[in-house]
Amino acid sequence: MEYWDLIIIGAGPAGLTAGIYGARSGLKTLILEEKIPGGAAAESPLIENYPCFPGISGRELVDKMLEHCKKSGAEIHELENVAGLDVRGEKKIVKTNKKLYGASAVIIASGCSHGELGVPGEKKFRGRGVSYCAICDGAFFKGKKVIVVGGGNSAATSALYLSNLASNVKLIHRRNQLRAEEALVKNLREKKVEFLWNTDLKEIKGEGTVKSAVLYDNKKGEIKEVKVDGIFIQVSEVPNSQFAKKAGISTDKLGYVVVDERQRTSINGVYAAGDVTTCPIKQIGTAVGQAIIAATEAFGYIKRPYYYKG
Amino acid sequence: MNESDRELEEIRRKKLEELERKSGGKKAIDKPIQVTDRTFDQVIKTHPAVAIDFWSEWCPPCRFIAPIIEVLAKDYSGKVIFGKLNVDENLAIARRHGITSIPTLLFFKDGKLAGRIIGAVPREHIERELTKIIG
Numbered sequence: 001m002e003y004w005d006l007i008i009i010g011a012g013p014a015g016l017t018a019g020i021y022g023a024r025s026g027l028k029t030l031i032l033e034e035k036i037p038g039g040a041a042a043e044s045p046l047i048e049n050y051p052c053f054p055g056i057s058g059r060e061l062v063d064k065m066l067e068h069c070k071k072s073g074a075e076i077h078e079l080e081n082v083a084g085l086d087v088r089g090e091k092k093i094v095k096t097n098k099k100l101y102g103a104s105a106v107i108i109a110s111g112c113s114h115g116e117l118g119v120p121g122e123k124k125f126r127g128r129g130v131s132y133c134a135i136c137d138g139a140f141f142k143g144k145k146v147i148v149v150g151g152g153n154s155a156a157t158s159a160l161y162l163s164n165l166a167s168n169v170k171l172i173h174r175r176n177q178l179r180a181e182e183a184l185v186k187n188l189r190e191k192k193v194e195f196l197w198n199t200d201l202k203e204i205k206g207e208g209t210v211k212s213a214v215l216y217d218n219k220k221g222e223i224k225e226v227k228v229d230g231i232f233i234q235v236s237e238v239p240n241s242q243f244a245k246k247a248g249i250s251t252d253k254l255g256y257v258v259v260d261e262r263q264r265t266s267i268n269g270v271y272a273a274g275d276v277t278t279c280p281i282k283q284i285g286t287a288v289g290q291a292i293i294a295a296t297e298a299f300g301y302i303k304r305p306y307y308y309k310g
Numbered sequence: 311m312n313e314s315d316r317e318l319e320e321i322r323r324k325k326l327e328e329l330e331r332k333s334g335g336k337k338a339i340d341k342p343i344q345v346t347d348r349t350f351d352q353v354i355k356t357h358p359a360v361a362i363d364f365w366s367e368w369c370p371p372c373r374f375i376a377p378i379i380e381v382l383a384k385d386y387s388g389k390v391i392f393g394k395l396n397v398d399e400n401l402a403i404a405r406r407h408g409i410t411s412i413p414t415l416l417f418f419k420d421g422k423l424a425g426r427i428i429g430a431v432p433r434e435h436i437e438r439e440l441t442k443i444i445g
Contacts, residue, residue, distance in 0.1 A: 035374040035430060042370040059370065079377065081432075127411035127428030136369035139398060140410040209408045230410060 004030040006298055007094050007103040008074075009082055010240075012039020014274025014287040014294075015109035016065040019074035021295035022107075027302065029074040030103075032096060034081035038062040039111045040237070040275065041284050044154070045135045045161035049181065050284050058135075061284070082110075085247035087267050105298040108244055108257055108265070108272040109291060112237035112282075117149065121204030122233070129210025130231050134158035141166045141230040147213055148172070149201050150234035153283075156180035156188060158234050163191035166230070172196040174218060204231055239276045252278055263294035271298055338388035342379050345393035347400040357391040359443040360418040361436075364409055366398045371430035375413045378433050382440070389444050419443040 006022045008015045011033035022029035031037075041047070044058030053061060070076065077098075084095035087106060094101045114132040116122060122130055131137040134148075138161055146166045148159040151173035159171045171178075171188065176197045178185055188195075196215065202223070203214035213228050239255045250258040250266035257265055257272040259279070265272050271294035274287035300308035345353050345362060354360050363379050365372035383392040397404045397412055407416060407423070417425035417439050425439040 036370070038370055059368075079374075127414055127426075128408050129410050131411045133369070133371070133411075136366070136371065137411045139366065139401070140404070209410060 001093075001100050001102045003102045004028050005104050005302055006030070006107065006295070007032065007092070007101055007105075008107045008109055009094075009243075010034075010039065010109035010111055010274070010276070011037035011066070011069075011076055011078075012109060012111045012274060012287065013041050013062065013065060013284045014111070014276075014291040015039070015107070016062070016069040017288045017291035018107045018109055018273060018295040018298075019069040019076070020065075020072045021292055022298065023069075023073040025295070025299040025303075027299060030101065031069070031074055031076045032080050032082060032094070033076060033078050034110075036078050037066045037076060040154075043133050043135055045138075045157055047157075047284065048183070049153075082243050085243050085249075087247050087249065087270050090269070092269060104302045105269045105271065107263075107291070107294045107298055108241070108249070108270065108276055109274045109287075109294075110240040110244075110276050112239050112275045114233070115235045115237045117201060117233055117235060119201055119203055121206070121210075125204050125206055125210045125231075128208065129206060129229060130204060130233065132233055134161045134232050134234075137230075137232075138162055138165050143167050144229035145227065146170070146230040146232060147201070147226075147228050148232045148234060151175060151178045151180065152234070153180045153184060155234035156184040158232050159193050160184065160187055160191060162232065163188075163193050168194070170194045170196055170226070170228075172199040172201060172215065174198065174200050176219075201231070237275065237282075241276055244272075244276075259290075262297050263290055264297065269298075269301055271295075339391055340384045340387035342383045342392040342394045345395045345400075347395075347402040350393075350395065350400075350403045353391070353393055354418040355421045358420055359390045359440075360393060361390055361440065361443070362393040362395055362416045362418070364395050364397050364404055364412050364414045364416070366396060366412055368398075369412050372413045374430040375415070378436065382433070382436060386440060386444075390440055415439070417443045 005027035006029045008018045008031045011031050019031045041058045042062045080096045086093040092103045092106045142165050145168045147170045163169045198219040200216045202216045205212045212225050214225050241255050245251050256278040259272050259277045263271045273290035273294040275282045415427040424443050
């Protein structure tokens, strides 16, 4: 069995940051990434709220983090997913699709997956008008009509990105205000993005590709059908925590890994950081901050320096 | 062109043919080939089993699929031709197949569409579709 001091699961902003701190503190650090490094942040068309970068694409930002992480000496294995975790003992065992690893501490930074609405037509038209990534698929909707569903920063930045391509962008949200930053909302208004408040997407209809959306005004109780070519779904996300739950690590009822203020999970020597945790703020900055705490705590747990309060 | 030029030309042609027979002619393709809107129909008609990866530079999940396609092209060399079609430069074929999300993989058997995968999926998932177009 291959042995590492610290194994980090996930190579998004949280995992890469934990990698930087882990490796720099002298821990033999391995990051396991199911796909490719970057996480959800890589799909953001534009990030304007990460300090030092008033405007940077998600991909550019995560590429910088990745380079920094590699430079620090952490090893990253791409396309390697965690199949099982045994964290009951002092030595943690991580089983992947390729190997079996031992580690003294584990940091879970596996992020979230795209949330689905679960409405009729969503599965049927996925890739035929229904999309979860504006930067991937925006080009297919040049001069066309699109709807963005959601109310957070992801929905707002997606709508902004699409407003430069599509002929009409409607942002529909089930409440009467957005969670997104005011600066983004202001930009949305300038770009003439239409807001449809108190609106639920009920059904997606089409022939071959998406042709219309059935919308429900949850205040007036009215239903209407609008013609549309593309629907971008940017709603609440699903934490990638099944493997953690199976290993006996506490999660809340939505599946987020429960952490305390020192990023400790319910199991000794196992930490979590970023979007996968119960932290209600899902930002790159908070993921980075949590990861710094998690990696520093993991170092303390493994090496027990004089200043560590266990 | 005089007589010796013609002779030289003839020798060169024969040499080239011989070279092609020796190397390129028999050697199976083991790397994804670039496909465009113009060459697409030709590619799926010429080869009995083809998998086309519709991708773009700006799409993170496409970058996830790319190395898997590279490996599969090698492992299935002689059985399946893998093609890559950049949708930033080639929208017509993607439109024709109703593609609005990438990565999308289309599988063709004897020129006919036989399978479709949308989004980033693991290698095993792609291999399940490949069995449909082989043999």
